[in-house]
Amino acid sequence: MYRLRFHGRGGQGMKTASRLLGTAFFLAGFEVQDAPRYGAERRGAPIFAYVRASRTPINERGIIRRPDLVIVADETLVSIPAAGVLAGITPRTVLLISSREKNAVWRERLNLAGPVLTLPRAAALTDPHELRFIGAACAGAAARLVGVIPRDCLAQAIREELAHLGEAVVARDLDAALGAYDLMEENAGCVTEVPEPSAATYDKPHWIDLPFDGANLAAPDIFTPASSAQVPTGLWRTVRPVIDHDRCHRCAWICSTLCPDSTITVNAEGYPQIDYEHCKGCLICMTSCPAHAIRAVPEEEAAGDEVVGGGD
Amino acid sequence: MTRRLLTGNAAAAWGARLAGVDYVPAFPITPQTEIIETLAHWTDTGELDCRLVTLESEHSMATAAGAAAATGVRVFTATSSQGLLYAMEMLYTVAGWRAPFVLVNVSRGLSAPITLEPDHNDILAARDSGFLQIHCATCQEVLDSVLLAFRLAEDQRVRLPVIVNMDGFYLSFTREPVEIPNGDKARGFVGTFESGMQKFRASAPVSQAVVVLGGSPYSYFRYEMHLASLNGLMVYDEVADEFARTCGRRHEAVEVFRTEDAEFVFVMIGSFALKAKDAVDRLRDAGVKIGLVRPRLLRPFPEARLREALLGKKGAAVIDQNISLGKGGVLFTELASALYGQKDAPVLTSFIGGLGGRDLAPEEFYEMAAITRQAAESGQAPPPRLLYTEEELREVRKLQAIAQVERGRLGLEDKTR
Ligand code: SF4
Ligand code: SF4
Numbered sequence: 051m052y053r054l055r056f057h058g059r060g061g062q063g064m065k066t067a068s069r070l071l072g073t074a075f076f077l078a079g080f081e082v083q084d085a086p087r088y089g090a091e092r093r094g095a096p097i098f099a100y101v102r103a104s105r106t107p108i109n110e111r112g113i114i115r116r117p118d119l120v121i122v123a124d125e126t127l128v129s130i131p132a133a134g135v136l137a138g139i140t141p142r143t144v145l146l147i148s149s150r151e152k153n154a155v156w157r158e159r160l161n162l163a164g165p166v167l168t169l170p171r172a173a174a175l176t177d178p179h180e181l182r183f184i185g186a187a188c189a190g191a192a193a194r195l196v197g198v199i200p201r202d203c204l205a206q207a208i209r210e211e212l213a214h215l216g217e218a219v220v221a222r223d224l225d226a227a228l229g230a231y232d233l234m235e236e237n238a239g240c241v242t243e244v245p246e247p248s249a250a251t252y253d254k255p256h257w258i259d260l261p262f263d264g265a266n267l268a269a270p271d272i273f274t275p276a277s278s279a280q281v282p283t284g285l286w287r288t289v290r291p292v293i294d295h296d297r298c299h300r301c302a303w304i305c306s307t308l309c310p311d312s313t314i315t316v317n318a319e320g321y322p323q324i325d326y327e328h329c330k331g332c333l334i335c336m337t338s339c340p341a342h343a344i345r346a347v348p349e350e351e352a353a354g355d356e357v358v359g360g361g362d
Numbered sequence: 363m364t365r366r367l368l369t370g371n372a373a374a375a376w377g378a379r380l381a382g383v384d385y386v387p388a389f390p391i392t393p394q395t396e397i398i399e400t401l402a403h404w405t406d407t408g409e410l411d412c413r414l415v416t417l418e419s420e421h422s423m424a425t426a427a428g429a430a431a432a433t434g435v436r437v438f439t440a441t442s443s444q445g446l447l448y449a450m451e452m453l454y455t456v457a458g459w460r461a462p463f464v465l466v467n468v469s470r471g472l473s474a475p476i477t478l479e480p481d482h483n484d485i486l487a488a489r490d491s492g493f494l495q496i497h498c499a500t501c502q503e504v505l506d507s508v509l510l511a512f513r514l515a516e517d518q519r520v521r522l523p524v525i526v527n528m529d530g531f532y533l534s535f536t537r538e539p540v541e542i543p544n545g546d547k548a549r550g551f552v553g554t555f556e557s558g559m560q561k562f563r564a565s566a567p568v569s570q571a572v573v574v575l576g577g578s579p580y581s582y583f584r585y586e587m588h589l590a591s592l593n594g595l596m597v598y599d600e601v602a603d604e605f606a607r608t609c610g611r612r613h614e615a616v617e618v619f620r621t622e623d624a625e626f627v628f629v630m631i632g633s634f635a636l637k638a639k640d641a642v643d644r645l646r647d648a649g650v651k652i653g654l655v656r657p658r659l660l661r662p663f664p665e666a667r668l669r670e671a672l673l674g675k676k677g678a679a680v681i682d683q684n685i686s687l688g689k690g691g692v693l694f695t696e697l698a699s700a701l702y703g704q705k706d707a708p709v710l711t712s713f714i715g716g717l718g719g720r721d722l723a724p725e726e727f728y729e730m731a732a733i734t735r736q737a738a739e740s741g742q743a744p745p746p747r748l749l750y751t752e753e754e755l756r757e758v759r760k761l762q763a764i765a766q767v768e769r770g771r772l773g774l775e776d777k778t779r
Contacts, residue, residue, distance in 0.1 A: 069367075072537060076367055084367070085536035109640035111532050111633055112721055249641070250648035252725045256752040267762065270475035277768065 051104035052080075052196055052243055053114045056188060057135045058123035059288055061093040063185025066211070067123070068099035070189035070227065073207035074199045075103035083108050094286030094330050096133035103196075116140055119195060119241045121188045122147045126350060128160070130285055139164060144241050146191055148184055150350075167195075167237060169230055183226040190227030190234075197239025204231055279328075283311065287331030290352040295321050297343035305335035305344065368540040370533030373501040374440065374466045374526070375400035376540075377508025379410050380548035381464075384435035386414040387426035392478055393530035394442040394468040401438075424449035427463050428456025431523070432570060434557030436512065437463035442530060443470035443484045450487065456523060457492030457587065459570045461560070462515035463523050464508055465493070469632070470530040471718040479719025480529040482632060482684040486692050492587050494524040494594050495661040497631040499617075501538045503658075504528050506605065506613055509543075509552055513601040516555050519593040529633040531719060543609045551608045594662045613658060616667040620646065621653030626734050627672065627708075628727070629655045629697060630681040634716055638681070641727030652731055657693075665700045672701060675708040677738035679730045683716035690714065690746045709737045715749030722749065 054071065058064040065086035072084030080103040088097040100114045115138045125147050127133040139145065141163035147156055148169045157166045169191045171184075186208065193199040208227055212220050293305070298321060306314035306322050313325040314335060324335075336344040368376065374397045378386070386405075388398040404410035417423040420441050431437045441449060446467050456463075467488075469480040485495065494514060496507045504526065511524040528534060543551075562568055574580045598615050606612040617635075620642055621627055628638040635656045645652045655671045655678070657664055672678055682691025689695065694712040701707040711734045715722050726749055737743045766776065 069537065072367060076539065081539060082367060083536055083538050085531070087531070108538070109636050109643065111536075111636050112719075115721075115723070246644065246724065248648060249644040249650070249724070249728045252728045255723065255726050255729055255749070257729075257747060257750060258752050258755060260748060260750060260755065280768075 051102055051108065051110070052119070052198075052241065053117050054101045054103075054119045054121065054192060054196070054241075055114050055117045056099045056101075056121045056123065056185075056192075057127055057133060058097060058185070058188075059093075059127070059286065060088065060095045060097050061288070062123050063183070064097055064099045064123060064188075067121070067185035067189040067192075068101050069211050070186060070204075070207050070223075071192050071199075072101050072103070073211055074189070074193050074204045075101065077203040077206055078199045080105060080198075081108050083110070087113065092286065092330075093332065094288055096127055096130060096286075098134070114138070116244060117143055118244055119144045119146065119192060121192050123184045123188050124288065125149045125151075126288075136160075136162075140244065142242060142244050144195060144237075146188075146195065148188060165237075165240060167234075170233070183222060186223040186226040187230040190230035193227075194231045194234035194238050196241045201228065201231060204228065282327050283330050284325075284327045287326075287329060288349050289331045289333060289346045290326065290349050291324060291329065291331065291333055291336050291344050292347050292352070293322055293324065294343050294345065297341050298322065298339075299341045299343070301340060305339050308334055308338050310334060365539050365541045367537040368501055368505075368542075369396065369535055369537050370498075370501045370504045370528045371396035371468070371535070372400055372537075373505040373540050374508060374528070375404075376542055377466075377505045377526075378438040378464075379404060380505075380543060380545060381436065381438070381509055381512045381552045382549055383410075383412050383438040385427075385430045385437045386412055387423045387430070387437070387439050388414060388416050389418075389420050389423045389441065389445060390416075391420075391442045391445040393470060393534040394440050394445070394466070396534070397440045397466060397468075420445040420449040421452055424452035424456060424465075427465065428452065428459050428461040428523070429562065429570075431456070431461035431463040432459055432560055432562040432568075434555065434561050436516075436555045438466075438508075439463065440466040440468070442468040443472060446484050447472065447487060450491070453488055453491040453493060453523075455571065458583070460521045460587075460590075461523065461570075462521050462555075464511045464515060464526060465523060466504075466508065466526045466528070468528055468530045468534045477718040479531055480632075480683075481717045481719065482527075482682075482692075485525065485527045486684050486686075488525060489661060489692070492522055492591065493661065494520070494522055494591060495659070496524065496526045497658055497660055498526065498528045498533065499633050499635045499656065499658075501528075501533055501536070502540045502611070503613060504533060505540055505542070506609070506611055507658075509548060510598070510601055510605055510613065512552050512555075513604075514594060514597055516557075517593075517597045517601075518556075518558065520590050520597050522587065522590055522594070527632070532633040541611075547608055551605060591662045595659070595664060595666075598659055614667075615657070615659040615664045616671060617654075617656040617658060618671050619654040619656070621655060621671055621675075623651060624653035625651045625676045626731060626738070627653045627655050627675055627678045628681060628730070629657075629672075629678050629693065630683070631657055631660065631693060632683060634681075634683060634722055637722055637724070638727060641724055641731070644724065645728060645731055650731055650735075663696060663700070668697065668700050669704060672697075672708055673704055674706045677711065677734040678708045679711045679713060679734040681713045681715055681722075681730070683714075685714050685717065694746070709734070709741065709743050711737050711743050712746035713749055714746060720749070 056064045068084045072082045076082045083102040086099040193204045300320040313329045405414045427439045471477040471481045507526045515524040680694040
């Protein structure tokens with residue numbers, strides 16, 4: 051059985067990627083299970099999706115503990131422990147990262163025993179609508195890496211799954227997926243089906259008897275007020291709004307009024323300032339600024355630079 | 363027949379479509395909403411000729427479902443978790459009206475704390491309502507069970523509503539290959555709803571909720587429901603046979619897997635039972651004679667079938683994805699009552715696992731098998747065991763410690779004291 055996991059952010063088409071790959075496997079004659087995994091859905095938050103494919107009926111359910119292939123659509127997730135990108139990977143797990151950096155860079159950075167590959171990305175994406183094509187590219191690359199999915203099955207999967215989006219979208223997804231499929235030629239078939247350990251010798255689970263805790267401790271209330279400030283929702287951001295104070299009119303601070311997360315404050319001189327710890331990158335501020343004083347910078351670019359919210 | 367990848371939710375919607383439902387009262391709730399969205403889409407495009415109405419709550423939704431079924435039309439609806447509980451008053455009421463319809467419940471753990479992931483406490487809260495219950499383990503079963511459920515509900519010998527249950531996420535959002543029966547075949551199997559005397563009309567008012575003071579008439583009506591539910595055992599077997607002949611798939615009231623020569627068995631319901639199947643195969647490879655017993659029908663309780671499957675075995679590990687607080691696993695209790703005093707009954711071990719969608723690891727199945735074997739050898743069952751690891755508690759303690767530091771920082775009192 052193949053066990054594959056996609057990691058990305060809400061809005062990057064991970065659910066679609068898992069479905070494209072699932073259908074491609076299915077068309078190639080496999081039994082399939084594919085599913086997205088998310089909590090309360092939100093754009094930009096880390097999500098994952100998984101695909102199982104087997105020539106015999108699948109008697110497994112739920113999350114994949116030991117993946118054969120992990121595909122990362124958003125490289126910024128690798129360093130976020132909560133995203134769980136590296137969870138359960140073994141020396142036999144292939145890691146594929148969509149990145150503008152080279153394989154060698156990631157190999158050194160992660161220092162993993164298993165193979166690390168990158169899916170080259172041509173340009174930085176500022177248009178959120180373009181992000182979804184990353185999903186198709188990831189599915190295409192994965193299809194080639196497992197090595198058992200013919201090119202025409204992949205193409206047919208895309209036509210079937212995305213037909214409702216119209217021909218133009220299908221054509222772009224086909225381009226993205228088949229392009230990535232061809233790029234992976236050198237590593238075709240590098241993903242192998244890892245057998246499960248035998249039931250004869252297994253690690254005993256360390257079960258414990260839950261101790262009784264008083265209701266003070268064991269009631270599921272939130273211990274501290276105002277704790278949402280401590281959740282760095284800025285990590286969900288894929289694109290960063292940057293305010294150009296030369297262009298800002300200090301209007302009626304439309305941006306700060308409309309920001310759904312109240313992350314824009316106004317400084318002493320009357321200029322708006324963005325709190326990047328909590329800005330989710332929805333770009334409502336950008337689209338509503340009458341002076342066009344706010345632009346979008348891809349997070350992977352902005353994170354390295356000294357980009358500040360403006361003002362100082 | 364076509365085989366394609368469908369989520370459990372889409373499979374449920376297909377079941378309703380193939381049954382040719384007339385009326386769908388609806389209210390959204392995660393992880394069920396996709397069922398209603400799919401049916402709404404088909405109603406819009408004309409692929410489904412039915413009336414879909416969104417109500418203001420699940421309570422109204424269940425009322426509308428019962429009232430519509432009482433007029434003699436075919437009714438389908440769906441909900442989950444808190445929604446099912448909110449409808450609870452009306453679940454008991456409409457079952458009492460003897461109004462047959464099908465409700466799909468997508469299991470999700472109950473509040474508080476809030477979760478989106480599944481366990482069976484929601485559906486088991488409806489255990490005594492008079493609704494029959496079918497529990498599914500695959501998306502295919504979801505589709506087929508909706509068709510079976512209409513036959514079961516509408517049968518004159520039963521005439522009670524039926525809940526088809528599937529697990530949130532593990533089925534509702536998971537796609538797997540599902541064979542969609544040919545439309546004519548499916549329609550032929552489900553047939554038309556012959557409501558007989560049940561023809562509630564605005565022009566000819568009937569009270570569906572009569573007052574019966576003094577216990578005697580009340581006892582009569584409630585016990586008649588009980589007898590009708592028990593009839594469901596026989597009717598289920600008949601319709602399952604007919605379904606197998608028409609559509610080629612057999613769904614027994616109790617699924618048994620590799621039990622024939624088994625000395626031990628796992629007993630569980632729902633989609634995680636698939637994991638138990640895998641564990642059975644692997645344990646068999648390792649020389650353990652074990653099988654799986656999975657009741658699909660939970661109401662009526664298939665007591666005879668379960669005895670048949672379990673008497674003579676040495677031990678049975680009952681895995682409950684639910685907890686009756688202050689007692690323990692519900693399935694364990696029910697099974698124990700079915701086996702008590704029976705000759706050659708197996709030793710039963712009780713495990714609570716998968717609450718709020720907590721995963722069950724293969725090693726945990728192997729260990730449950732080992733514990734059950736020891737119990738059978740010693741003739742003494744161990745106390746019930748929550749599947750919960752040291753690591754999990756350590757994680758919780760870590761979170762509590764962080765919360766404590768925060769409280770200290772804010773000058774609040776220490777909650778650990
Ligand atoms: S909306 Fe634009 S012009 Fe107005 S305060 Fe914000 S950045 Fe400045
Ligand atoms: S992108 Fe703009 S509107 Fe959206 S959260 Fe960030 S600052 Fe607020």
